[in-house]
Amino acid sequence: MRVASEVTVKASGRLATGIVCVTLMTTGIAYAPEARAYDSWCDLIETHAPGIAVASERMRGAYTPRDVDRLVDYYGKVIPQLNTVGYATFWYPNVWGSPDIRPQTRDLMAAMFDLQSTVMDGRPAASQVQTVDDSIAVLHGECAGKRGLPPRDS
Numbered sequence: 001m002r003v004a005s006e007v008t009v010k011a012s013g014r015l016a017t018g019i020v021c022v023t024l025m026t027t028g029i030a031y032a033p034e035a036r037a038y039d040s041w042c043d044l045i046e047t048h049a050p051g052i053a054v055a056s057e058r059m060r061g062a063y064t065p066r067d068v069d070r071l072v073d074y075y076g077k078v079i080p081q082l083n084t085v086g087y088a089t090f091w092y093p094n095v096w097g098s099p100d101i102r103p104q105t106r107d108l109m110a111a112m113f114d115l116q117s118t119v120m121d122g123r124p125a126a127s128q129v130q131t132v133d134d135s136i137a138v139l140h141g142e143c144a145g146k147r148g149l150p151p152r153d154s
Helices: 002-027 041-057 065-086 102-120 126-143
Strands: none
Touching (some): 041 065, 041 126, 102 126
16 A cells, blocks of 8 residues: 555656646746656757757747846756766767767757857847757757667677
């Protein structure tokens, strides 16, 4: 009986977290990325790429100081996780289950930094947003079909 109640508590906690995240996303408030273990580097990248794209897209046209604050806040939460991929000192394909995407991840972070600097200076940022989108597309192409851990050799 105790196990069933613990499972129920965990499930309801996840549901509540999901509802809060959806509510925050629909109201335009940036939320902290979920902290959890990822099976592979591609899992981490593919998990955060949509949030990066959404936060960046608001900067394509006319943006407000609040939009800039949201972008800076979200980037500040996701960049430390991207750093674990972009600046990892090792790469073992049979352990991580991903291609070596360190250079492409560093390119994405450089594009994000350029976009952030541009909007903080109040300048038009459509080309920087496109560079972020292009960097995400490159990573998405590298990670296509490579999410999760590879099957274990028997």
